[in-house]
Amino acid sequence: VSIVSAVTANWEQDDRPSLILAADAGPTPRLILAEAKAHPKVKWEYKLPSPPIEVRLCPDTGNFLVTMEGSLVQEIYFQEDKLAWSLGPEDGLKKVGSALRGPWAKTYVADAAEGMVYAFQPRKDLFWKTKLPFIPSLPASEMRLSLYKKAPKRILMVSAVFGKDKGAKRVVYLLNAETGKVLSWRDRLAEGPYPDYRDVLPDLAVYQKKQ
Helix, strand or coil: CCEEEEEEEEECCCCCEEEEEEEECCCCCEEEEEECCCCCCEEEEEECCCCEEEEEECCCCCCEEEEECCCEEEEEECCCCEEEEEECHHHCCCCEEEEEECCCCCEEEEECCCCEEEEECCCCCEEEEEECCCCCCCCEEEEEEEEEEECCEEEEEEEEEECCHHHCEEEEEEEECCCCCEEEEECEECCEECCCCCCCCCCCCCCCCCC
16 A cells, blocks of 8 residues: 555544545555544555556545556545546646645646646636746656635645755646636745745635635
């Protein structure tokens, strides 16, 4: 087992997690749904066509959205073990590092090949696309997405790493989730460059309901 990404899939009434959804990039790539215990029992699993990078919940459908190597993004309808929706190279994607679904049914995709961020409609029509500014080098070695709301705007956060090892440059961008406009970007803290990171998350509640 090689877990690369995991999220809470269900909660108890006292706010303790009861089920964990995880992406396993082991010899047999798969999604697993397991009890949130020290020695969990696997309740469900689904074999994937490619090693996963990350997995998310779809707040609009309750399905599972998995990003995989080969620039594959698939929505899995787990009740019937079938593919519900997908994106891939045939949709112009080249090196997908992250994807997430918003409560309003748009799917956001970060493509590290050219520093692009895309928003797709449910029918896979392109709603907007944005090339990130101030890119030190391409392709990005890491790109991750997060959503939050700062009234009245819906914000898409992009944490990116350009280059590798000691020469890596880390930049955090904030985009308007409805238009793709870059609102701000930052490559350092007040006291100096960002420390090493793979992902950055907003310290605000994650979208779980339509907002």
